[in-house]
Amino acid sequence: MSPLTRPDLADLPSYIPGRSAPGAIKLASNEVPYGPLPGVVEAITQAAANSHRYPDMGVVELRETLAARYGVEPARVATGCGSVALAEHLVKATCLPGDEVVYSWRSFEAYPIIAAGAGATSVRVPNTAEHGHDLAAMAAAITDRTKLVLVCNPNNPTGTSVRREELDEFLAAVGEDVLVVLDEAYREFVTDPEVPDGLAAFGDRPNVVILRTLSKAWGLAGMRVGFLIGAPAVADAVRKVLTPFSTSAAAQAAALAALAATGEMRRRCELVISERTRVFEAVRKFYPAVPASQSNFVWLPLGEQAAPFAAACADGGVLVRPFAGDGVRVTIGTPDENDAFLALAEDFWSRSG
Secondary structure (H helix, E strand, O other): OOOOHHHHHHHHHOOOOOOOOOOHHHHHHOOOOOOOOOOHHHHHHHOOOOOOOOOOOOOOHHHHHHHHHOOHHHHHHHEOHHHHHHHHHHHHOOOOOEEEEEEEEOOOHHHHHHHHOOOOOOEEEEEOOOOOOHHHHOOOOOOOEEEEEEOOOOOOOOEEEEEHHHHHHHHOOOOOOOOOEEOOOHHHOOOOOOOOOOOHHOOOOOEEEEEEOOOOOOOOOOOOOOOOOOOOOOOOOHHHHHOOOOOOOOHHHHHHHHHHHHHHHHHHHHHHHHHHHHHHHHHOOOOOOOOOOOOEEEEEEHHHHHHHHHHHHHHHOOOOOEEEOOOEEOOOOOOHHHHHHHHHHHHHHHHHH
């Protein structure tokens, strides 16, 4: 590290995106495979005609649209450069150096990065044997230094979810002076009725914030639009620490167009959900320990076989996301893409025994 930068960042791993390669099937980044929703490209093109002007920094039209959609006041909504940026801003808005951020591990790999960026201390609570959040252990890990708890539901990269009863008990155990962030980036893919919509179930609590993104089900991964819904005071604090103009004019226009195509979004989600079931049932024949997923991916807890498995898939033209020593996350693609992955998976297991 340079003596001009913070020495504690030397040991912080960089965020690793899913790989891309010409001609390969990419099942590594949890993108939807069906292209932009109707009207999105046209909206971006129209916005580009005014790209010499700054966007609306208040993101008023988009915030009002989101507020109307989710039945809240616009004052409760903040937008940002994806939900990950808003998670970062929430840490900045709540934590001073030395304050603690509690989260499950393994969970979203950006969590330790955003905590370290604010000088906060990460408190990682190991996942359960079933690869999900151990909410009781997370509640026990809270101290008087804890300012924020991140609950990724469904969890990335394991696809597991926590249910209403578990969250009720957890929130009852967490003090009102600790902000609980329900990161629901994959909410649109949830089919288990016991996995709550965080906004409907807990949105009225002043210490709960809901994170959502338009990167996944809404097909705007490349435009970077996320939003949060929380108490007005929390949303206002986040808007104060946002990078000015961080939601571009093209992103705002794309988001509004996508939100107008709800029916098509739902149709595409149903396709993904159907394929998720098929892929899950197929891989469980090879590896019964695969947990059920409520996301647009499946998790293969392969341990030390994670890297060799991902390499074998890449050699066969399919890119998946390995987490060395833990497992492999496989995004649900089109039926043909999933067939190509399953053929490689079957071949790998037939050779590895």
